[in-house]
Amino acid sequence: MTQPAANCPNCGAKILFRWSSSVQTVCEYCKSILVRTDVDLKKVGQVADLPPNSSPIQIGTEGVYNHHPFVAVGRIIYEYDQGTWNEWHLVMNNGSAWLSDAQDNYVVTFAAPGRKLPQSAKVSEQFVWDNEAYTVSTITKANYRGVEGELPFQYWDKADVVFIDLMSEHGKFATLDYSDEAPVLYLGESVEFEDLKLKNLRTFEGW
């Protein structure tokens, strides 16, 4: 994996990309949100202080999903009425995935383009994708609270976003992301903490 290097257009600090396909990253020093153009890095925004968060995962955490090793290279933090949750951007040898951590409930999902998606849905409504029946379990109105590290797309300066979570009878999980005008579907499953065989985790005082 190549690691193209550049300098932060805001503070001049060295910017290292862990993943060559990253579209966006955050300068670790000055918290500028940087978007890659063909030739250069462009500052598009600034990350406010991230809310206190006790996800045991951090940038650089490594693990294994379905025999594919991955590393967490970035994240998006959302806030809702029950606190915050993280969408960790995982880079695997076969592309990128998301590890959602909400109060230590872990779900791995992959973007699933090309499926027919509803413009809205109600709790208990059912949808079938890839021959699996999903039932709407929660509809969450969230606030975008910040980003960290590398992301596969430009994602910043968001306000309120709506997520529709769906579960299947077989432990499969789906999220409809209404951040943008067109909804985006992510398909995946709930995972047990142990099964991810995570390394380079955060430590907790007293644990």
Added chain:
Amino acid sequence: MSTGGPNPPSTPHVKAMNCPGCGAALSLRSFTQAVTVVCDSCHSILDAQDPQLKILQRFQKATGEDPPLIPLGSRGKIRGTLYEAVGFQRRTIQVEGIAYSWHEYVIFNPYKGFRYLTEYNGHWNDTATLRALPTLTPYAGQVSVAYLGENYRHFQTAQASTTFVLGEFPWQVRVGEANEVTDYISPPRVLSSERSGNEVTWSMGEYIAGRDIWKTFALPGDPPAPTGVYENQPSPFTSDTKTIWTIFGAFAIFLLLMMLGFSSFARDEQAFQGAYTFDTSARGEASFVTDPFELKGRTSTFELSTTTNVDNNWIYLNYALINQDTGQAYDFGREVSYYHGYDSDGSWTEGSRSDSVAIPSVPPGTYFLRVEPESDSGHGTIHYEITTKRDVPQFSFFGIALLALLVPAALITWRSMNFEHLRWAESDHAPMESITGGDSDGDDD
């Protein structure tokens, strides 16, 4: 790596703060994962996500003290993972005007998140939220749910309200708030659905012994003794019932085969027959011996039948079967009596004119019978006939053996049914009739 940055990720530590209600010190054990925290001192419910710890609900006097059996801050291993008790709530349901309360302990591990231990009348469950969706299925005529290939029968639906809280919760808890809770059981597991608003949360509990909790959290003393039968308490008889009926079935087949074997190998042949007359008025020695006869084949049963013409009369016969060569004697006495008549209820009879007896394990050889009849004098002449048979198949032993096996099997089955009866008596589907026959009292107080 991020270590080069100016802000390396911090190590979360237990936050110490002060309650805005009473000023008492309080700590957040679950770091930033808790949504609400309750002040130990004034019982105000605070917003744990707000740095200012905004008061969500002030202490309600009506709640009353309810000290948790597992003190908050205690640590113990559940399923191999270390957890710390961080929250405690009492929840109450009303059934036919009676309040029933149980306790829920919120336990936390910074990597695995939250889990729950629930306690009702000394019965404990280890509970976690579900990762897949159960399906509602009609099963055996009642509502049930299927989860991971297992059927759970509907047990109870009730409005559960929170009546006491302490510590930290991963949701917005309020005293007085009620949710519809539905339990479906497949002992030792229970599936619970909790409806708040239009969202449903599913969790699965598994029955655990109080002493295991006492051991893992190193709690002093003994756990409260469980009373009654709890909804998902595993029956101590289920496996016994299966085992005993399996054993019973195997023995029944074995006995049946033995019976078939015995009856097909038995010679069942006549050995001796003789007809005699006993004059009751005659004086002197009435005993006599028969002609010798041969008992052939293997050591086996010897059956002797006596047929008489007694009529409102009796005869007693002292028999001895004597081996002519060895002198070995088998002594036995038989009474044959037959009475009949009329009374206010109509005609009646008592006894029988004939009698039969079997002597087991008689070796082959030459035998004769010594016969000594007795009766009341003046009964006239009694005719009787003696018939003997060799190697007669005997079935009474098999019946007794089968019955002896049936008794424990039936007993265990009855106890198992009684256990299930006590379980379901607490449900929405309480059986109308008691299988114990009467008005059941006792255990369910």
